Amino acid sequence: MLDFKFIKENREKIVENARIRNVKVDIAKVVELIDRRMQLIAEVDELRRLQNENARKIKECKTQAERQPLIQTGAELKQQEKEKSAALDSLLVQLNEEASKIPNMTHPDSPHGATEEENKPIRQFGEPIHFDFTPKDHVQLGHDLDLIDFESGAKVAGRAFYYLKNEAVLLELGLIRYALDILLQEGFKPFITPDLAKPEVLAGIGFNPRGEETQVYSVENANLCLVGTAEITLGGLYANTLLDEVDLPLKLAGISHCFRTEAGAHGKVSKGLYRVHQFTKVEMFAYTLPEQSDQMHEQLVSIEEKIFKGLEIPFRVVDICTGDLGGPAYRKYDLEAWMPGREVENKWGEVTSTSNCTDYQSRRLEIRYRSRDGKKKEYVHMLNGTAVAISRALIALLECHQQKDGSVKIPKNLVPYLGFEVIKKRI
Numbered sequence: 001m002l003d004f005k006f007i008k009e010n011r012e013k014i015v016e017n018a019r020i021r022n023v024k025v026d027i028a029k030v031v032e033l034i035d036r037r038m039q040l041i042a043e044v045d046e047l048r049r050l051q052n053e054n055a056r057k058i059k060e061c062k063t064q065a066e067r068q069p070l071i072q073t074g075a076e077l078k079q080q081e082k083e084k085s086a087a088l089d090s091l092l093v094q095l096n097e098e099a100s101k102i103p104n105m106t107h108p109d110s111p112h113g114a115t116e117e118e119n120k121p122i123r124q125f126g127e128p129i130h131f132d133f134t135p136k137d138h139v140q141l142g143h144d145l146d147l148i149d150f151e152s153g154a155k156v157a158g159r160a161f162y163y164l165k166n167e168a169v170l171l172e173l174g175l176i177r178y179a180l181d182i183l184l185q186e187g188f189k190p191f192i193t194p195d196l197a198k199p200e201v202l203a204g205i206g207f208n209p210r211g212e213e214t215q216v217y218s219v220e221n222a223n224l225c226l227v228g229t230a231e232i233t234l235g236g237l238y239a240n241t242l243l244d245e246v247d248l249p250l251k252l253a254g255i256s257h258c259f260r261t262e263a264g265a266h267g268k269v270s271k272g273l274y275r276v277h278q279f280t281k282v283e284m285f286a287y288t289l290p291e292q293s294d295q296m297h298e299q300l301v302s303i304e305e306k307i308f309k310g311l312e313i314p315f316r317v318v319d320i321c322t323g324d325l326g327g328p329a330y331r332k333y334d335l336e337a338w339m340p341g342r343e344v345e346n347k348w349g350e351v352t353s354t355s356n357c358t359d360y361q362s363r364r365l366e367i368r369y370r371s372r373d374g375k376k377k378e379y380v381h382m383l384n385g386t387a388v389a390i391s392r393a394l395i396a397l398l399e400c401h402q403q404k405d406g407s408v409k410i411p412k413n414l415v416p417y418l419g420f421e422v423i424k425k426r427i
Contacts, residue, residue: 001099001363004034017105020112020322025102033095040088047081096364100203104360106322107331113321119334120321125305126314128338128347129400136406137341138398139272142168144406145423147398148273160262160277167423171397172280172390174417176255179282179307179388186303188253188284193233195257196224201236204364206328206357215260230254231384234285239365243380245372249288249296253387256281272395274349279391286383289369290359293381297356300385301333304352307388310413313396314338316348329355337396351392354385 007014011027018025054074061067111120142148146166153162164172180190199209199218202225208214209225217226227233234254243250262275273279284303288296301317308315320332332355336348359379362368368377401409408423415421 001096001360002102002104003359003363004037004095004099007031007099007102008034013105014102018103021103021106021325022114022323023101023103023327026098027102030095030098030102033091033098037088037091037095040084040091044081044084044088047077047084051077051081100364103325103327104330104358106325107356109319110325110331111319111321112323114323116321116324118321119324120319121316121336122319124314124316125309126312126338128314129340131340131402131404133404135340135399135402137272137343138339138395139341141398141402141406141408142272145408145425147171147423150272157277160275162273162276167418167420168394170418171394171414174414175388175390175393176280176282177417178310178414180253180255182303182307182310183253183282183284183387186251186299188251191230191234191237191252191254193227193230193254193256195227195259197227197232197236198223199225201239201365202227202232204239205232205235205361206326206364207232215262217259217261226259227256228260229258229281229384230256230283231285234283235361235382235384236365238287238367241367242377243287243367243369245289245369248369248380249286249292252285254283254285256283258389271343273391274395276391279389281389282387284354284385284387287362287367287380288383290378290381293356293358293383296381296383297331297333297354300354300383301335304335304354304385304387308335308337308351308396310411311393311397312411312413313400315351315396320353326355328357328360330358330360331356337392337400339395339399341395341399349392349395351389351396352386354383356381356383358382 008031011031015027051074054070054077058067058070061070111118147168149163149165184190202209202216207216207228209216209218216228219225233256234252257278258281259278262277284300286296305317315335315337318334318336320334325332332353334350335352337351339347339349342349358381361382362379367380369380370377398408401411403409406425410418410421
């Protein structure tokens with residue numbers, strides 16, 4: 001969330017920022033709650049001052065008769081403080097809830113637009129592939145090569161679940177290790193994270209853990225949710241922690257399963273592996289000093305580009321417009337890979353995202369750093385980026401590298417991880 005002082009001093013900027021992001025905010029209500037909070041804090045502090053003064057007077061009394069009325073006064077002051085503190089705690093919950101509806105501020109260079117159609121491509125690697133035969137989509141390739149079983153997935157777990165089989169299993173493991181090796185070379189520390197997290201951690205990252213609009217699964221009879229991304233678990237790793245400036249930036253790589261309800265995500269564009277309820281992902285995450293985050297953001301997108309260049313898949317980098325930004329993101333880039341099997345004119349499909357969330361998440365999660373001289377404590381900036389989401393990477397890989405005879409050629413950088421150069425139809 002945004003700093004309360006910043007909210008009070010920049011009401012017009014926040015209203016305008018919400019407008020270009022297509023978000024409705026009740027800034028007057030938030031400011032009113034901020035003012036009430038400050039008033040309650042002052043009242044609690046005054047009651048504590050009076051208690052200390054009363055305690056001093058009790059010590060100065062020489063007789064029990066002198067002390068007795070002061071003891072009574074002390075008890076009354078203590079009760080008043082307890083009631084005011086309870087009111088303050090209740091108000092803070094309400095304030096945090098309302099303030100969290102205000103999105104992060106937006107990078108001045110982010111393109112203005114209302115929908116994803118107004119996202120701005122800024123560079124491209126490779127050209128769209130045009131085959132001298134009728135290409136298949138990944139669903140057909142997965143069936144013909146005995147790689148993906150959607151029917152059994154639906155029978156066992158429901159729509160948008162699937163089984164990976166045979167070489168597809170090795171492709172998933174190979175893609176994980178391929179991406180992880182690149183991240184290790186870039187100085188990332190590897191993690192395998194929990195697949196579950198507490199609702200307060202999800203809320204701190206910016207996910208809605210409950211309610212009709214949530215995109216995550218909640219575990220019945222447990223205060224836990226299945227994570228939609230390792231951004232949640234890597235972001236929660238240092239919750240309520242004071243880091244040291246000398247240790248920043250911290251670069252983490254997390255392997256996790258990801259679970260998403262994908263409510264309402266139907267249609268031709270979302271078929272097959274494009275929108276599924278479970279997939280594996282390698283996630284990048286960084287904690288930086290405020291002045292480091294813009295540069296780190298560019299580094300994360302450059303790593304994503306390196307990964308997909310190595311897979312020999314055409315892609316373009318897209319600067320996400322204001323109306324398509326999630327609440328925590330200050331700026332966001334997507335990589336869209338060429339997916340020739342998409343049954344729409346626009347055959348570019350998102351395969352990675354990277355966002356600079358500045359201090360929006362760290363304020364919720366109370367993650368600060370201590371300066372080298374120890375004189376100041378400030379909130380860190382937090383960034384996330386997809387190294388590889390296996391399900392969508394498989395779409396682009398199978399569709400772009402398919403051959404006329406129905407086989408799929410493996411990119412040379414993946415061959416060492418798989419031990420084979422081509423996937424052929426079984427006879």
